[in-house]
Amino acid sequence: NAGVTQTPKFQVLKTGQSMTLQCAQDMNHEYMSWYRQDPGMGLRLIHYSVGAGITDQGEVPNGYNVSRSTTEDFPLRLLSAAPSQTSVYFCASRIAGVSGELFFGEGSRLTVL
Amino acid sequence: EDQVTQSPEALRLQEGESSSLNCSYTVSGLRGLFWYRQDPGKGPEFLFTLYSAGEEKEKERLKATLTKKESFLHITAPKPEDSATYLCAVQAGTGNQFYFGTGTSLTVIP
Numbered sequence: 001n002a003g004v005t006q007t008p009k010f011q012v013l014k015t016g017q018s019m020t021l022q023c024a025q026d027m028n029h030e031y032m033s034w035y036r037q038d039p040g041m042g043l044r045l046i047h048y049s050v051g052a053g054i055t056d057q058g059e060v061p062n063g064y065n066v067s068r069s070t071t072e073d074f075p076l077r078l079l080s081a082a083p084s085q086t087s088v089y090f091c092a093s094r095i096a097g098v099s100g101e102l103f104f105g106e107g108s109r110l111t112v113l
Numbered sequence: 114e115d116q117v118t119q120s121p122e123a124l125r126l127q128e129g130e131s132s133s134l135n136c137s138y139t140v141s142g143l144r145g146l147f148w149y150r151q152d153p154g155k156g157p158e159f160l161f162t163l164y165s166a167g168e169e170k171e172k173e174r175l176k177a178t179l180t181k182k183e184s185f186l187h188i189t190a191p192k193p194e195d196s197a198t199y200l201c202a203v204q205a206g207t208g209n210q211f212y213f214g215t216g217t218s219l220t221v222i223p
Binding site for chain 1: 117157200202209215
């Protein structure tokens with residue numbers, strides 16, 4: 001059972017370039033989300049989805065786009081990367097409902113030059 | 114404003130020296146409080162969920178407790194393999210948003 005899988009693990013971009021971070025889960029979780037982790041800031045929610053076709057903004061959504069066409073996949077798109085987006089990104093999923101723990105991927109480390 | 118604060122930021126213990134980590138929170142409509150362990154270069158790994166004041170959960174050398182304003186993660190007779198960053202998170206409101214603390218970095222010295 002793979003759980004939550006993120007690709008790539010490492011990526012270096014130049015300012016203005018675009019890219020997509022991929023996230024897939026095989027636990028049939030309705031809820032999926034993206035966080036960024038920065039030193040001294042803790043994990044901050046970027047976007048989340050409660051099911052296919054449904055997405056919403058979290059605490060720090062600017063500069064990021066998401067879509068959810070299937071239950072399994074939840075990609076995060078950076079349309080024009082900025083140095084402020086240098087961070088470690090985590091995808092997390094959980095079962096549907098009002099409570100329940102998050103299951104995290106291994107993370108994607110992004111550097112924007 | 115929903116907020117989660119963890120203390121201390123860092124903790125160094127001798128092997129076998131018990132201690133506690135603190136997580137204080139201010140949220141509207143707590144759905145659950147979660148403890149995670151994070152090793153360097155890895156994603157957070159789920160440890161415990163607590164739902165109501167007075168609840169306690171145990172796993173090996175770890176015990177989590179919850180009051181109306183804070184949670185404690187007690188570590189009894191820690192071993193070097195317990196070294197990690199421990200994160201606290203609260204789930205509030207509709208349940209769609211989690212708020213994380215900045216973590217406590219624990220180092221256990223042999």
